[in-house]
Amino acid sequence: MKALVVYDSGFGNTKSIAEAIAQGLSSLNAKVLPVGQLRSEDISVGDLLVVGSPINGWRPTQKTMEALSSLGSRGLSGVVAAGFDTRVKLFIHGDAAKKITKTLKDAGASIVAKPMAFYVKGTEGPLLEGETSRAAAWAEELLANAKAYGTKRSA
Numbered sequence: 170m171k172a173l174v175v176y177d178s179g180f181g182n183t184k185s186i187a188e189a190i191a192q193g194l195s196s197l198n199a200k201v202l203p204v205g206q207l208r209s210e211d212i213s214v215g216d217l218l219v220v221g222s223p224i225n226g227w228r229p230t231q232k233t234m235e236a237l238s239s240l241g242s243r244g245l246s247g248v249v250a251a252g253f254d255t256r257v258k259l260f261i262h263g264d265a266a267k268k269i270t271k272t273l274k275d276a277g278a279s280i281v282a283k284p285m286a287f288y289v290k291g292t293e294g295p296l297l298e299g300e301t302s303r304a305a306a307w308a309e310e311l312l313a314n315a316k317a318y319g320t321k322r323s324a
Contacts, residue, residue: 170319172199172217172312175207177230182294183223183255185286189301190219190253193308204236212240214247218278219308220269221253227263229254237272239313246277249315253285253307257292281314282307 172194176187184201191199197217204222212218220237222229252269266284274280285307288297 170197170215170217170315171213171316172219173211174199174201174219174221175236176201176206176221177204177221177223177233178224178255179225179230180289180293182287182289182296183221185296185301186253186255186304187219187221189304190221190308193305194219194312196312199308202263203284204230204233207236207239209240209244210243212248215319216243216248216249217251217281217311218248218273219311220250220273221255222265222269224254224256224263224265227266233265233269234272235295237269237276240276242275243277244263245273248278249281249318250274250278251280251282251285251311252305253287255287255289255294257295258288258297279318282311 178184186319222233254265
């Protein structure tokens with residue numbers, strides 16, 4: 170199992186979260202990749218794929234959705250995955266992570282965590298205090314869930 174953390178980022182906040190997640194997945198030698206560089210051959214059966222985007226017009230960025238759709242329907246069969254977003258902490262804000270997670274599932278991935286939100290102060294950020302630590306902790310949860318899922322599948 171290897172891990173790939175894919176992100177789109179307008180102001181660097183989502184990239185910072187992606188890097189923190191990759192640090193939490195260091196035992197898998199996680200690779201961080203901008204979404205525009207994602208290729209289907211980067212992902213293999215049994216891998217952990219984590220995809221993140223800032224909320225843009227109530228949803229993930231167009232670049233993120235194009236990259237995921239290029240994987241094709243069922244193109245992620247055998248892959249475990251999770252989605253996250255960065256957002257301003259408002260009562261109404263959209264939910265890119267939920268849409269990413271649904272798209273990953275529709276592409277055949279097995280989802281190993283609920284969609285996760287990380288918060289920024291204002292449109293451009295910076296991240297709220299403690300968000301990168303929270304991202305690293307979430308990554309440890311992803312790792313445990315992915316390993317448990319792999320063990321359950323092989324049993």
